[in-house]
Every structure is written in structure tokens, then in C-alpha cells.
Amino acid sequence: MTKQLITAADMEAIAVGGAYLGTGGGGDPYIGKLMARTAIEANGPVRVVQPEAVADDALCVPVFMMGAPTVMVEKLPRGDEALEALRQLERFLGRKADALICVEAGGLNSTIPFAVAAATGLPLIDGDGMGRAFPELQMVSFTMHDISATPLVHADDKGNSAIINAVSNLWTERLARVQAIQMGGASLVAAYPMTGAQMKAGILRGTLSLIKGIGETIAAERVAKRHPGVALREQFDGRHLFTGRVVDVDRATTGGFARGRAVLKGIDGFAGRTFEVAFQNEFLVARGDGGQVIASTPDLICALDADGGLPVTTEQLRYGLTVEFTGLPCDRQWRTAKGLELAGPGYFGYDHAYEPVEALNPAA
Amino acid sequence: MTKQLITAADMEAIAVGGAYLGTGGGGDPYIGKLMARTAIEANGPVRVVQPEAVADDALCVPVFMMGAPTVMVEKLPRGDEALEALRQLERFLGRKADALICVEAGGLNSTIPFAVAAATGLPLIDGDGMGRAFPELQMVSFTMHDISATPLVHADDKGNSAIINAVSNLWTERLARVQAIQMGGASLVAAYPMTGAQMKAGILRGTLSLIKGIGETIAAERVAKRHPGVALREQFDGRHLFTGRVVDVDRATTGGFARGRAVLKGIDGFAGRTFEVAFQNEFLVARGDGGQVIASTPDLICALDADGGLPVTTEQLRYGLTVEFTGLPCDRQWRTAKGLELAGPGYFGYDHAYEPVEALNPAA
Numbered sequence: 001m002t003k004q005l006i007t008a009a010d011m012e013a014i015a016v017g018g019a020y021l022g023t024g025g026g027g028d029p030y031i032g033k034l035m036a037r038t039a040i041e042a043n044g045p046v047r048v049v050q051p052e053a054v055a056d057d058a059l060c061v062p063v064f065m066m067g068a069p070t071v072m073v074e075k076l077p078r079g080d081e082a083l084e085a086l087r088q089l090e091r092f093l094g095r096k097a098d099a100l101i102c103v104e105a106g107g108l109n110s111t112i113p114f115a116v117a118a119a120t121g122l123p124l125i126d127g128d129g130m131g132r133a134f135p136e137l138q139m140v141s142f143t144m145h146d147i148s149a150t151p152l153v154h155a156d157d158k159g160n161s162a163i164i165n166a167v168s169n170l171w172t173e174r175l176a177r178v179q180a181i182q183m184g185g186a187s188l189v190a191a192y193p194m195t196g197a198q199m200k201a202g203i204l205r206g207t208l209s210l211i212k213g214i215g216e217t218i219a220a221e222r223v224a225k226r227h228p229g230v231a232l233r234e235q236f237d238g239r240h241l242f243t244g245r246v247v248d249v250d251r252a253t254t255g256g257f258a259r260g261r262a263v264l265k266g267i268d269g270f271a272g273r274t275f276e277v278a279f280q281n282e283f284l285v286a287r288g289d290g291g292q293v294i295a296s297t298p299d300l301i302c303a304l305d306a307d308g309g310l311p312v313t314t315e316q317l318r319y320g321l322t323v324e325f326t327g328l329p330c331d332r333q334w335r336t337a338k339g340l341e342l343a344g345p346g347y348f349g350y351d352h353a354y355e356p357v358e359a360l361n362p363a364a
Numbered sequence: 365m366t367k368q369l370i371t372a373a374d375m376e377a378i379a380v381g382g383a384y385l386g387t388g389g390g391g392d393p394y395i396g397k398l399m400a401r402t403a404i405e406a407n408g409p410v411r412v413v414q415p416e417a418v419a420d421d422a423l424c425v426p427v428f429m430m431g432a433p434t435v436m437v438e439k440l441p442r443g444d445e446a447l448e449a450l451r452q453l454e455r456f457l458g459r460k461a462d463a464l465i466c467v468e469a470g471g472l473n474s475t476i477p478f479a480v481a482a483a484t485g486l487p488l489i490d491g492d493g494m495g496r497a498f499p500e501l502q503m504v505s506f507t508m509h510d511i512s513a514t515p516l517v518h519a520d521d522k523g524n525s526a527i528i529n530a531v532s533n534l535w536t537e538r539l540a541r542v543q544a545i546q547m548g549g550a551s552l553v554a555a556y557p558m559t560g561a562q563m564k565a566g567i568l569r570g571t572l573s574l575i576k577g578i579g580e581t582i583a584a585e586r587v588a589k590r591h592p593g594v595a596l597r598e599q600f601d602g603r604h605l606f607t608g609r610v611v612d613v614d615r616a617t618t619g620g621f622a623r624g625r626a627v628l629k630g631i632d633g634f635a636g637r638t639f640e641v642a643f644q645n646e647f648l649v650a651r652g653d654g655g656q657v658i659a660s661t662p663d664l665i666c667a668l669d670a671d672g673g674l675p676v677t678t679e680q681l682r683y684g685l686t687v688e689f690t691g692l693p694c695d696r697q698w699r700t701a702k703g704l705e706l707a708g709p710g711y712f713g714y715d716h717a718y719e720p721v722e723a724l725n726p727a728a
Contacts, residue, residue: 092456092527163456163527171524178542340483 004046006124006212008037011111013215016112019311020214020232021207025282026106026133026260027065028313036111039118040364047123048208049099051200052213054125058098058196061086062129063116064109066137066176067156067186068258068281081118081155081188084286085096089153089190092163101122101199103192103207104130107313108262110211112188122138126254127203132300135257137176138169139343141333142192152176152191156178156183181256204331216311228309229324232302239297239361241286241325242275243268249317257281263315267306277301277325279314284348286325295327296350298334299342299357302326327357370488370576372401374474377579382474384570384578384596385666386525389622389646390497391429392677396470403479410478412486412572413463415564418489422462422560425450426493427480428473430501430518430540431550432622432645445519445552446480453517453554455526463487465563466572467504467556468494470723471677474575476552491567494557495665495695499621499645501540503707505697506556506642509566516540516555520547524578540561545620568695582673592673593688596666603725605650605659605689606639607632607670613681621645626681631670640688641665643678648712650689659691660714662698662707663721666690 006014015029015036040046054060057204063082090096100122102113111126117124125231129140137149155161162179168170172191180187193204214232221228233240244264251260259280266273276287288294295301303312306322317323333339335356341347345353371372379400404410418424427446427451446700454460464486466477474492481488493504501513513536526543530536536555543589544551548565578596585592599602603664608628615624623644630637640651652658659665667676671684681687697703699720705711 088529158535159531160539161529162539165452165525171522174546175524175526175543178546179539181585182538182542 002300004048006040006048007045008040010212011040011090011139012209013212013219014050014114015107015111015215016218016311017211017213017215018105019107019313020085020218020302021105021131021211021300022107022109022133022311022313023282023302024279024314025135026104026110029107029109029311032108032111036118039115041123043118044178046117051203051205052125054099054196054199056195056197059093059095059236060099060101060125060194060196061089061097061190061197062101062153062192063113063188063190065105065112065186066189066239067180068253081157082112082190082258083119084115085153085188086120086188088155088161088163089151089193092151093151093193093222097122097354099125101125101203104128104133105207105211106133107311109133110208124208125199125203126208127205128207129202129204130185131204131207133282134300134343136173137191138173140192141331142194142202142294143169143321143342144333144338145198147192147194147198149191151193152189154180154187156187177256185253187255192245195362204333211219213249222309224351227304227306227324229304229326233326236328237358239295239327239357241301241327241361242266242273242288243270243324244322246317246319246323249319256361258314260314264323267322275325280348281314283314285345285350286327293352295357296354297348298330298339298354300328300330302328327361329357368412370404370412370478371409372404374576375400375404375478377576377583378478378572379475379579380582381470381575381577382469383677384582384666384668385469385495385575386471386473386497386675386677387646387666388643388676388678389499390468390474391472392679393471393675395472396475399474400478400482403482405580407482407485409645410481412490413487414490415567415569416465417523418560418563420559420561422565423457423459424452424463424489424560425461425479425554426467426556426601427554428467429476429550430553431544432617439632445521446476446554447483449485449517449519449554450480452519452525452527453515453557456515456517457557461486463489465489465567466492468492468497468506469495469571469575469621470674473497473570482687488572489567491569492571493566493568495568495571498707500537501555502537504556505568505695506558506566507533507706508697509562510611511556511558511562511566513555515557516553518544518551518553520551523574541620549617549620568697572673573577578692586673589667591670593668593686594691597690600692601722603615603659603691603721605665605685605691605725606630606637606652607634607688608639608680608686610683610687613683620694621677624678628687631686641663644652644712645678648677649709649714650691657716659715659721659723660709660718661712662694662703664694666692691725693721724728
């Protein structure tokens with residue numbers, strides 16, 4: 001990030017860029033923007049630092065929301081739950097955090113760390129644990145680098161909290177998820193406490209800069225009356241998967257997740273074709289005519305409003321909305337055996353083998 | 365308790381007496397006895413002390429199992445989970461426990477505190493929080509005395525654990541229960557850390573002596589070839605509710621509890637009559653012919669094998685078993701407005717008003 005100090009004015013681009021890489025999940029960018037702007041206006045700008053600027057023995061802590069983003073639209077965080085989770089984690093560890101980490105891209109999860117950074121004065125590291133959003137908390141590069149998710153602290157808006165210690169990051173997910181459901185469907189979390197050395201080994205670099213750049217590209221293209229999808233595909237070797245109108249949405253909040261599928265009928269160059277996308281908080285699998293997979297987790301399936309050009313989250317999908325879907329290659333770590341075990345199609349119960357979105361959609 | 369040192373040989377009476385007051389729940393007395401005997405044989409006898417012998421500023425901690433007792437029959441505790449929970453609670457509080465408390469009567473929950481007391485050398489206080497067993501962890505006299513259930517620590521056999529802090533004891537129950545289900549249906553718990561002064565205000569006195577005495581009465585009557593039910597009813601102003609043969613059992617482990625109902629056809633003096641008992645871990649409501657309530661939570665519905673005279677737990681109910689049911693008056697605290705709000709019929713979703721078992725069954 002060329003600019004080291006992030007102001008309230010920057011949060012628009014970060015929320016929008018985060019929502020784009022959030023692939024339908026990671027929370028509503030409007031709520032995230034408001035939370036972070038309020039915190040920055042009250043406390044001053046946030047310092048973003050590169051991983052290499054952090055000492056090897058520093059304590060680095062990701063802060064984030066877990067739960068169904070559908071819930072967060074109706075039930076706004078009180079604002080200080082994430083800070084409370086961080087403070088409890090610090091007390092439990094007997095040590096203050098030196099830097100904060102963003103765990104994933106997303107409208108809410110890219111902005112909550114800025115809100116906590118503003119409130120605490122801590123720097124935020126330019127990177128994240130996914131390079132996108134994923135629905136479960138073990139699905140981070142940190143797991144691939146044997147960094148424990150615990151102690152994990154999470155807190156709700158009522159004043160309840162828990163400190164979880166588990167034998168694996170998958171067990172942490174299970175034990176935290178059931179409580180997040182009880183807490184009203186979502187909780188605010190401080191977890192994966194790690195040293196600076198661990199962070200440097202595990203973090204996906206530059207994600208915050210990337211997110212901000214994407215948000216700025218989307219804004220600039222919209223001002224120029226161009227749909228931002230074209231520029232973003234050029235920039236990231238993306239594939240235009242589909243543009244169409246939602247004709248069916250099937251959705252339920254179950255097991256603490258927003259799960260479902262949407263069917264679209266093509267418009268413009270996709271007229272006469274159909275498209276189906278399945279999601280669990282995030283878009284997971286896109287299928288074209290005949291049901292063949294055209295993009296699959298862990299690759300990114302990014303959605304923009306076909307008219308306005310802004311990111312579309314899964315909870316915004318509704319009958320009649322026109323959406324443009326783009327497939328983007330995921331970080332190469334997700335394409336390794338470890339990465340696919342964590343977040344490949346098999347983990348989510350699909351029986352198709354993963355193939356890179358570039359292979360499924362050779363450039364025209 | 366006249367005898368201050370409890371040896372391995374005493375555990376038979378304590379497990380059996382605990383199971384009787386456990387009213388069908390509180391776990392299997394055989395497993396509880398084995399756990400406590402092993403710990404006492406390895407570490408020496410357990411000191412039982414009266415509440416008044418404990419200093420006002422002492423740290424007193426109940427240790428117990430939560431979950432469906434059906435699970436504990438198949439999945440034996442590893443043995444040190446309760447100790448692990450206690451040690452984690454001590455670390456969290458930054459203070460060592462000075463005495464242990466038994467939270468409820470029950471085949472397992474009256475004996476686990478002895479196992480932990482033997483392993484730690486800590487004294488065990490002669491009393492408990494229920495004077496019987498109840499299925500949910502907020503259902504203790506401590507709640508009536510505004511003693512917080514949290515911080516609560518629970519641990520499983522795999523090495524997972526959590527420290528819960530909640531705004532009420534009901535919230536603690538919710539947040540711990542869902543994790544206990546994930547942990548395999550049951551967990552071992554250290555909770556309700558309290559001062560000696562709080563303990564003296566909240567504890568139901570003499571429960572361990574009572575349990576041991578009941579176990580000894582059952583053993584003596586069996587040796588004398590008399591069914592123990594008669595002597596126990598005389599001793600505690602109990603009512604003989606029914607003796608019959610199980611003709612139907614309907615049971616499911618749902619929401620972390622063993623829930624169900626059993627129907628019995630009368631034998632001996634009850635021939636020609638029917639009886640139905642509903643349970644959630646513990647027996648909650650007994651109905652006679654025509655469905656009228658003849659005993660109801662919070663009063664105790666105690667079951668003994670009609671032939672052998674040993675306590676019968678809900679998970680032991682099976683077609684053809686002959687069972688003798690006795691209604692015992694609960695501790696007077698449970699009959700107050702606060703007590704009935706916590707564990708009266710309304711809490712469990714029944715629409716009958718509570719009436720004391722003595723009023724429902726006037727002495728013949």
C-alpha cells in the first residue's frame with residue numbers, strides 16, 4: 001500500500017473492494033464501511049504496515065466476524081464486541097497485541113480490522129489469511145502453516161463470551177460455530193494469535209492494498225460510465241462466467257451459515273443460456289448450461305451488479321436482479337494438496353475434481 | 365457425615381445413594397464408582413468437611429459432568445478431564461481452589477468430585493447445589509443466591525476445552541450445552557467458582573452424608589432381603605407412587621439430553637393400574653391412571669428396581685423391567701417462587717401448576 005495512513009474517506013474503496021473479493025460473503029460493505037468510518041473519525045487514521053516491518057516476536061492477532069452474514073444485516077454489531085474479544089485474548093495470553101491482521105476479504109471482514117485498529121491505535125498488516133472469503137474459520141493460509149486458531153475468543157452483543165482451546169483448527173470451527181449460532185447467528189472474534197515470524201510465513205501478502213485498489217478501480221470505472229467487470233478481469237486474468245437475471249433463489253440460514261443456490265437466465269452476450277451458482281456464505285460452485293462446472297472453490301466467483309457495477313453479496317440476491325459473474329484464480333496456496341483439502345470441492349461435499357478456472361474457461 | 369475420611373470402600377454406598385437421589389439422571393453409578401475408587405486407591409482417602417469449616421475467603425469449586433448420561437455409558441470419561449477443567453479454571457482465575465463442591469446428586473456426579481478431590485488432595489464440602497439431580501446447569505441453589513456459573517471451564521476426552529463467560533446462568537447453560545453436544549454429547553466441567561461465604565449462603569447442607577446414608581440403607585435392606593423402598597419412604601416422608609412393569613419406552617438423545625417417557629402396567633398392589641413418567645435426563649413428571657399428575661418436578665421421582673432394589677436410571681429403562689417409584693419432597697428452596705421459576709413444571713413446558721407430592725398423595 002503506497003499510502004500508509006488509511007483515513008475514513010478510504011473506507012469506501014476498502015469496503016467495496018473487500019466485498020468484491022468476498023465472493024458473495026464476508027458481510028455487507030455498507031455496514032462495514034460505517035463501522036470503520038465511525039471508529040476512524042473518533043480515533044484518527046489507521047497505520048497499514050507491510051509484514052516485513054513487523055518484529056519476529058511481535059504478537060499479531062486477526063479480528064473478524066463469524067456467522068451468517070444474513071444475520072449481520074438485521075442485527076448490527078454493537079461496535080465494541082471485536083475490541084472486547086481482543087482485550088480478553090490479551091488478558092488470557094498475558095500480553096498485549098502488537099499488530100492486527102485481517103483474516104479474509106469481505107465487506108465486513110475487511111473493515112472490522114480497521115475499526116479495531118483505529119480504536120486501539122495498533123497497526124494493521126497488509127495481507128490476510130485467504131485472499132478472498134471462505135465460510136469456515138479453519139480455511140486460512142495460517143492453517144496450512146500449522147498456526148493454531150486457538151486460543152480463540154469470541155463475544156456477542158449481549159456481553160457473553162468464550163475462550164476456546166482446541167486440538168485442531170477444525171475442532172475450533174465446530175466449537176465456536178455452535179456458540180455463534182446461540183449468540184444470535186454471529187459473533188465477533190479474536191483468534192489465531194501468532195508471532196511476527198509465524199505471520200510472515202503464513203500471511204497472503206498485499207491483500208489490503210489489493211482490496212483498496214479494486215475498490216478504487218470500481219469507483220473510477222463507474223465514474224467513467226464503464227462497467228468495472230472488464231477492467232477487473234484484465235487486471236487479474238479473470239474469466240467472464242456469465243451475465244444474467246436471477247430467476248430463482250433458494251436460501252436458508254442453517255447450521256450458522258447462509259446456504260443456497262441461485263439460477264440466472266442470460267442477457268446480453270449470454271442470452272439463451274442459464275447459470276447456476278451454489279453458496280455457503282460465499283459463492284462456491286458455478287455451473288453453466290447442462291450443469292457443467294465452470295468455476296469452483298477455491299477459485300473466486302465474484303459478482304457485480306450488472307447495471308450499477310457494485311459487488312453483490314449472497315444475501316442481496318433476489319428475483320430480477322441482473323448480475324455479472326467473474327471467475328478469478330485463487331492464491332496458489334489454495335491449489336496445493338493442503339489447500340484443496342481445506343477448501344476444495346470435496347470438503348464441501350461436491351464430487352467434482354477441482355480444475356483451475358483458467359483451464360475450465362480458456363481465454364477467447 | 366460422622367466419618368470425615370471417605371475411602372474407596374465407601375464409594376459403593378455413595379454411588380448408589382447418589383443414583384437414588386439422582387432421580388433417574390446424574391449418570392451411571394457403576395462408572396462413577398469405578399472412577400472414584402481408582403482415584404482414591406491411587407491417592408488416598410478424601411476429606412469431607414462441613415460448610416462451616418471452610419473459610420469465608422476460600423475458593424470453592426463444583427466439578428461435574430454435563431450432557432446426556434446415555435452418552436457416558438458408551439463413552440467413558442478418560443478420567444482426567446474434570447481435573448483439567450479445574451486446573452484451567454484455576455489458571456484463569458489466577459488462584460488455586462481450596463475446596464471442591466458436588467453440584468448434584470447422581471451416580472456419576474456424586475462420585476466425580478471424590479475422584480477430583482482424591483487426585484488434588486482438596487477437601488470436599490458436605491452439601492450440593494440441588495439435593496437431587498436436574499438436567500440443566502443453571503438449576504442450582506447457587507443461582508437462587510445470585511452466584512454466577514461463570515467463568516465455566518469444560519473439557520472433553522480429545523483435549524478440547526472452553527472457558528465461558530456469560531451474562532446469566534441460563535446463557536451459560538446455552539453456550540456450554542451446544543459445545544458439550546459437539547464434544548460428543550458430554551463434557552467435564554469446573555464452574556460456579558465461589559467464595560466460602562457464598563458457598564455457605566447457597567449450598568444445600570449435608571447432601572453427601574445423606575447420599576452415603578441412603579446407599580448404606582439400600583445395602584442393609586438388601587442384605588436383610590427387604591426391598592429398600594419401604595425404609596427410604598419412612599425415613600424421608602416419601603410416597604409410594606407405583607410399582608409396575610415397563611411396557612413402553614420412548615427415548616431420544618436430542619439437544620444434548622436424554623429425553624423420553626416410559627409407560628408401566630401395575631403389579632402387586634398396583635395391578636390393573638397404569639403409570640407414565642416423562643424424563644429429560646431426570647424423571648420430571650409422573651402421571652397415574654387417567655393422566656393426572658401424581659408427582660412433579662422439582663419434587664423427586666426416585667426409581668428402584670422392584671426386584672433387586674438398586675436405583676434405576678432413565679437409560680436403564682427397558683421393556684419388561686419392574687420398577688418401584690417413590691415421590692420425595694424436594695428441598696424447600698425449590699418450592700419458592702425462584703425455585704419454581706428455575707425448575708418447576710412451567711420451565712420444562714408443562715402446563716400443570718406445581719403441587720407438593722405430599723399434597724398430591726396424602727398419607728394413607
